[in-house]
Amino acid sequence: MQHFISPTDVTDIHALIKQGLYVKANPFEDAHLGKNKTIGLIFFNSSLRTRLSTQKAAQNLGMNVMIMNVGQDSWGLEMEEMIEGHPVIMNGDKAEHVKEAAAVIGRYCDVIGIRAFAELKDRDKDYRELVMSQFRKYAGVPIVNLESATRHPLQSLADCITIAEAKAAYAMLARPKVVLTWLPHFKALPQAVANSFCEWMNPLANAGEIEFVVTHPPGYELAPEYLGNARVEYDQEKAFEGADFIYGKNWSSYTHYGQVLTQNPAWMVTMDKMQLTNNGKFMHCLPVRRNVKVSDDVLDSPQSLVIEQAANREWSAQAVLKEILLTL
Numbered sequence: 001m002q003h004f005i006s007p008t009d010v011t012d013i014h015a016l017i018k019q020g021l022y023v024k025a026n027p028f029e030d031a032h033l034g035k036n037k038t039i040g041l042i043f044f045n046s047s048l049r050t051r052l053s054t055q056k057a058a059q060n061l062g063m064n065v066m067i068m069n070v071g072q073d074s075w076g077l078e079m080e081e082m083i084e085g086h087p088v089i090m091n092g093d094k095a096e097h098v099k100e101a102a103a104v105i106g107r108y109c110d111v112i113g114i115r116a117f118a119e120l121k122d123r124d125k126d127y128r129e130l131v132m133s134q135f136r137k138y139a140g141v142p143i144v145n146l147e148s149a150t151r152h153p154l155q156s157l158a159d160c161i162t163i164a165e166a167k168a169a170y171a172m173l174a175r176p177k178v179v180l181t182w183l184p185h186f187k188a189l190p191q192a193v194a195n196s197f198c199e200w201m202n203p204l205a206n207a208g209e210i211e212f213v214v215t216h217p218p219g220y221e222l223a224p225e226y227l228g229n230a231r232v233e234y235d236q237e238k239a240f241e242g243a244d245f246i247y248g249k250n251w252s253s254y255t256h257y258g259q260v261l262t263q264n265p266a267w268m269v270t271m272d273k274m275q276l277t278n279n280g281k282f283m284h285c286l287p288v289r290r291n292v293k294v295s296d297d298v299l300d301s302p303q304s305l306v307i308e309q310a311a312n313r314e315w316s317a318q319a320v321l322k323e324i325l326l327t328l
């Protein structure tokens, strides 16, 4: 694997899930693979899990790790080259262009991880994935997506690992029902986690390994290229019936871009709703707002997989970094 920006960079999703389970069982087997190799983790936004789990995974592989928060530790970076048909004139608040910044970081690092969320102001700009594509173009080294404007593939891979483990641990049916449900929130959040979850679940659904359903209020339809052929069920309770996994996430509207169209608390996941499921497991990428998105009793119940899911971020990162190191 050369880059890990989207699922198109992955030749075999099943093999990568297997690799994640393998490194979880054998965390230090490749402790020399990353000797004298450096990863730079570049954050444009906050993080707890991604920052720590990717650092830990890199260390398990023997890599050196450097972390930088753009805008706080470094200069603000201009990403655009042309604005309205003219070369960008850098007379604003951004002191450095990504052309130089990515090239320079690429000289210090063998791999670069980047987190850059959607700004939720300009849909075309966000969905162009400018930050990832500029780093890919100018860094000259492999790029790992630590959550971009439209995707969070390290999260989705950890989610696939978590589902695979739970299927085995709870002796679930051969084809469990996985439901992605929209949750209420007063803030406008990106669609990245939901988009990505669909992108990674659809191939499993198409292979007949899971049944996949997406439920959300009208107006929260995901971009068609990410939703793919997933089934949409607007009635949340109907969607929950017989579910084996409930994957909760809030996202702002794609069609009314970046808007919070409703905060309807009836969409919160509660124990009453979990009763509709087939003793379903609750999943969320975290951070989660208790009693806004999901009630305490669900999060604190044995049905919640959120901590194991976050723990699996270490193994998804390690599987990806291992595959990249093997090509260097």
Ligand SMILES: NCCC[C@H](NC(=O)CCC(=O)O)C(=O)O
Pocket: 147, 187, 189, 190, 192, 193, 250, 285, 286, 287, 289
């Ligand atoms: N990386 C995991 C999710 C990050 C982000 N959530 C947030 O910003 C939550 C913030 C809050 O609840 O205030 C998102 O939805 O994409």
Ligand SMILES: NC(=O)OP(=O)(O)O
Pocket: 046, 047, 048, 049, 050, 051, 147, 155, 285, 286, 287
């Ligand atoms: N799930 C996740 O990516 O968490 P952080 O935003 O804390 O990294």
